[in-house]
Amino acid sequence: MFGIVDKAFTKEEGPFVAINELKDSSGNSSTGEKTNSFIISGQNVKPRYNMYDVQGENLETFTYTFKEKSIFSLYYGIPDQADDSGSIRVSVNGSEVMTGSGEDQRHYPELFPATCEIPIEAGSELTITIEGNEKIWDVGYRKMQYFWN
Template structure:
């Protein structure tokens, strides 16, 4: 083994020891292992493309740095391994990926981390960037020229991967759409009840002006309204008892028979700072919502938002 190759081998081993330290001992992993009761395995790739954007870097968090580190820290392997062993891209990337899978498995089995295929993919992306940078840089007999071309190529390829990940994240991440008011609910008699009476009122000394609709009952009666969701939505409504009030009223909301909200005038009396209150819940397609109102309780701005891809 030549002197230069020995030096590269030593650098690779020392760098690997540094990486192993971060994989198994950094970030309080040893202490966390003592409190871990079970193995964590994440086999479904779903977030390997979620890298921090430029605005995140203005106030970076630890997870932002980890997201970048999962790629950047493994770029040197794409360069160092080729300086030691010649291999095709397919052979190199396959061997590297399965090596990372082994490390992730040991992390999980030793309770020093979790098996996360998303991390493995990010690490492999980093190695692929290094491999490409080396191929672009190793075209001259001048070592310093090769070094600078490789370094610049690594930066350019990383920026390309970062941008591509941003495009993929944007394309396959749903965003909250506009609010859609529900202006008709089915009452207990099977008739359609229209939200009306949009006059302003006060709750806990706050002036409330419904924007879209308002539902309620009069004279201490009880009424159940029903709404069937045709698709997955985030359902929301505001509720409270307008002033002046003797706090005689209540509200219950259930989804497919499972109660998800209950409140009463007594709760409003004891914690007036919580009102007017807002209630939000994700509801699956095909579910049935039932809203039961009693007494002077009012609900308003009843509606939903959908999670949509930007192209919808």
């Protein structure tokens, strides 16, 4: 009986929702592009939903505000054909929660492409900063919801 009640009042991860538009530091929208595959640490990577990078700039900052409690996720890495200069930083409400760099990738290639999953509370602002040759892809979230939603 208690197991049924517990299940009824416990939120679970819902289906993946791709974020196909992020706002940059100036408030402009950036639509994630679909791209051909690329190689990271000898592995063929084919983004399924979207891909973001610096696109000719040295630094790009994207922000997104969550309306509901969610699990945010993305993949990241630097393609093999690019030099390893680059990094990624993710913060929630101004506090850094994840960082990665091309130097990390060079020293620990078996960990790349890497994935990042971050629990986000409703009303939180998530900021992603990409520098250099870093790419992020399949950026999205899963809303926390009750099984009947």
